[in-house]
Amino acid sequence: MKFKPFELERWFVKYEHDCEIMMGESGVKPLTLKELLDLTGNSIDKVLDTKLGYGWSNGLPKLRELIAEEYEELDTNHIVVTNGAIEANFIISYTLLEPNSEVVTFFPTYAQLWQVGENLGARVKKLRLLMDNKYKPNIDQLAGMISENTDLIIINYPNNPSGACIEKTDLEEICALAEQYNIPVLSDEIYRGLEYKTTDRAPPAADLYENAISVAGLSKVYGLPGLRIGWLACQNKELLKRIWSFRDFTSICNGVLNEKVAEIALKSREILLERGRKIAVKNFEILKQWVDDHSDVISWVPPKAAVLTMLMYHFDMDSETFCKGLAEEQSVFTAPGSCFETEKQFRVGFGYDTERLKEGLKRLGEYIASLKEQ
Numbered sequence: 001m002k003f004k005p006f007e008l009e010r011w012f013v014k015y016e017h018d019c020e021i022m023m024g025e026s027g028v029k030p031l032t033l034k035e036l037l038d039l040t041g042n043s044i045d046k047v048l049d050t051k052l053g054y055g056w057s058n059g060l061p062k063l064r065e066l067i068a069e070e071y072e073e074l075d076t077n078h079i080v081v082t083n084g085a086i087e088a089n090f091i092i093s094y095t096l097l098e099p100n101s102e103v104v105t106f107f108p109t110y111a112q113l114w115q116v117g118e119n120l121g122a123r124v125k126k127l128r129l130l131m132d133n134k135y136k137p138n139i140d141q142l143a144g145m146i147s148e149n150t151d152l153i154i155i156n157y158p159n160n161p162s163g164a165c166i167e168k169t170d171l172e173e174i175c176a177l178a179e180q181y182n183i184p185v186l187s188d189e190i191y192r193g194l195e196y197k198t199t200d201r202a203p204p205a206a207d208l209y210e211n212a213i214s215v216a217g218l219s220k221v222y223g224l225p226g227l228r229i230g231w232l233a234c235q236n237k238e239l240l241k242r243i244w245s246f247r248d249f250t251s252i253c254n255g256v257l258n259e260k261v262a263e264i265a266l267k268s269r270e271i272l273l274e275r276g277r278k279i280a281v282k283n284f285e286i287l288k289q290w291v292d293d294h295s296d297v298i299s300w301v302p303p304k305a306a307v308l309t310m311l312m313y314h315f316d317m318d319s320e321t322f323c324k325g326l327a328e329e330q331s332v333f334t335a336p337g338s339c340f341e342t343e344k345q346f347r348v349g350f351g352y353d354t355e356r357l358k359e360g361l362k363r364l365g366e367y368i369a370s371l372k373e374q
């Protein structure tokens with residue numbers, strides 16, 4: 001099979017290690033194991049008795065129980081724990097799609113979501129979320145794009161790369177349309193919980209529609225990407241079982257130590273969510289001030305969640321040249337809009353150290369000033 005590469009990951013490989021300031025990350029600053037244990041009032045002894053055998057194929061029961069608490073309509077048997085959200089996304093597409101399948105994906109989004117299908121030979125139709133429309137989905141357009149031939153609808157809110165949220169009514173309409181044609185919905189909700197205002201939080205799609213599969217995990221909001229703990233959640237147990245059985249070909253199960261630490265983390269979810277939100281809101285305010293100060297050359301739709309966003313610059317320069325120049329001249333890493341098939345824009349991640357973000361923005365300002373002079 002010929003695989004089209006994952007452009008964003010390739011860009012990271014090229015530049016991230018050579019830059020002093022990283023503004024490309026997409027999650028909240030990761031915790032060390034010690035920090036996690038201290039923050040949640042636990043001791044390392046809690047994990048020392050873990051038997052290092054194979055784990056449960058659908059995930060540690062206690063962990064699934066804790067995950068299920070996030071959904072109103074689901075219990076332990078509606079959850080499968082995966083190696084990161086990326087494995088959940090992968091096995092969903094791999095189970096539901098084949099050559100000539102038809103997929104409708106909201107776009108831009110995390111490329112893995114639709115590219116697995118494309119690499120399998122599926123026809124991918126992109127419903128563009130426009131900056132001009134504040135990334136709000138056009139439901140009429142969606143209605144015109146789907147039919148009984150559609151095999152999967154892919155959505156991702158809060159959205160990577162924009163940080164936009166979805167309104168509950170829009171999500172309900174998407175689910176109603178999908179139900180009309182009996183189309184499964186892959187809803188990547190890995191940033192759910194990182195809304196700056198709780199009123200912007202939509203319910204999980206899996207609570208609204210039997211064939212919606214909500215994907216989430218501990219990598220972004222919880223600052224625990226190294227645990228590689230994600231999950232998929234779905235009311236339809238038959239559908240869930242089909243997808244779950246595919247993981248026999250990918251990873252068999254999760255690392256049992258990772259699951260144990262994930263259990264500790266989710267038992268104290270409120271502490272970790274609070275930490276994530278505090279970092280997000282504080283750094284968002286700093287970024288907002290910077291954008292306000294540069295509004296002659298930069299525009300955006302302020303994100304309502306997550307720790308990433310797209311900035312549009314008003315120069316006649318393609319996004320790769322812009323980000324390459326920023327990396328080479330100022331040693332600041334950002335991701336070009338080209339990775340999201342969007343030009344004159346770049347993605348900024350702001351979930352790490354506040355001081356480092358300030359320094360990165362200072363250098364970005366200097367870079368832009370130098371471009372103005374040219």
Ligand SMILES: Cc1ncc(COP(=O)(O)O)c(C=O)c1O
Binds near residue numbers: 086160218229
């Ligand atoms: C929208 C989205 N989904 C899934 C993932 C993958 O997450 P994980 O590290 O849990 O595999 C990412 C990572 O950037 C993402 O942005």
